[in-house]
Amino acid sequence: MFRFLRPSGRRQLNITIAGATHQGKQRDHNEDAFVVIPASLSAAVADGMGGLARGEVASRMVVDVLAEALQQGQGTAEALQDAHRRIRETSMTGTDRMGSTAVVLTIEGARAMLHWVGDSRAYLWRDGALKQVTKDHSFVEELIDAGAISAHEAESHPNRNVLTRAVGIRDTMEIKVDAVKVDLQAGDCVLLCTDGLHGYLPQPAIVDCLKRGGSAKEIVERLIERTLSDSEAGDNVTAVCAIVEG
Numbered sequence: 001m002f003r004f005l006r007p008s009g010r011r012q013l014n015i016t017i018a019g020a021t022h023q024g025k026q027r028d029h030n031e032d033a034f035v036v037i038p039a040s041l042s043a044a045v046a047d048g049m050g051g052l053a054r055g056e057v058a059s060r061m062v063v064d065v066l067a068e069a070l071q072q073g074q075g076t077a078e079a080l081q082d083a084h085r086r087i088r089e090t091s092m093t094g095t096d097r098m099g100s101t102a103v104v105l106t107i108e109g110a111r112a113m114l115h116w117v118g119d120s121r122a123y124l125w126r127d128g129a130l131k132q133v134t135k136d137h138s139f140v141e142e143l144i145d146a147g148a149i150s151a152h153e154a155e156s157h158p159n160r161n162v163l164t165r166a167v168g169i170r171d172t173m174e175i176k177v178d179a180v181k182v183d184l185q186a187g188d189c190v191l192l193c194t195d196g197l198h199g200y201l202p203q204p205a206i207v208d209c210l211k212r213g214g215s216a217k218e219i220v221e222r223l224i225e226r227t228l229s230d231s232e233a234g235d236n237v238t239a240v241c242a243i244v245e246g
Contacts, residue, residue: 022236024233058098081175118136121193127187140154140162191206200237
């Protein structure tokens with residue numbers, strides 16, 4: 001777990017960040033990856049995809065490129081484009097497609113910057129309420145936007161895991177990276193997670209884990225333990241939590 005003191009005008013924010021990952025109950029390897037980057041007060045979660053363990057390679061490349069780039073002061077969107085190009089180049093040497101989701105948190109003063117590609121999510125826990133900050137880049141999300149299905153129907157849709165964007169997919173030279181800013185307050189918790197968590201653990205259960213409080217490390221461990229115990233946990237599970245202590 002990492003603890004930071006970040007000046008913000010006249011205020012100083014005490015922020016702790018911790019992450020954890022588990023391969024789940026039904027997988028023999030872990031295609032998720034995460035990183036906490038103290039030098040830039042950043043963190044990222046990635047969920048790889050591809051045959052013959054290439055998903056592991058893709059997600060690890062994403063977090064490694066981000067760690068190197070953000071420590072050197074490079075922008076997040078630019079770093080994700082670099083990761084995209086590197087994964088595409090690696091993918092071209094084999095027959096299997098490979099790619100990865102990514103959701104990245106960077107804290108600047110009293111503001112959180114979130115960048116993402118794919119369906120790994122960021123949530124904001126504030127004053128006892130949970131809000132999904134990111135919007136999935138997925139087939140079912142497009143159906144929801146079109147009014148073709150409801151959010152509840154999307155949860156059991158046969159194509160719910162089909163992505164419309166991913167880092168490293170061969171078809172595009174560049175990827176579109178979405179971003180959003182969140183003004184932070186004391187007591188906030190920013191949660192990053194892969195679909196192995198949000199796809200199996202219902203939102204009321206996520207809320208229950210968060211409202212019990214504790215350190216960032218305790219919260220991510222509780223979320224993963226709850227996912228493993230309350231569901232089939234058919235996927236890898238990864239979470240990163242950043243707590244603003246004021």
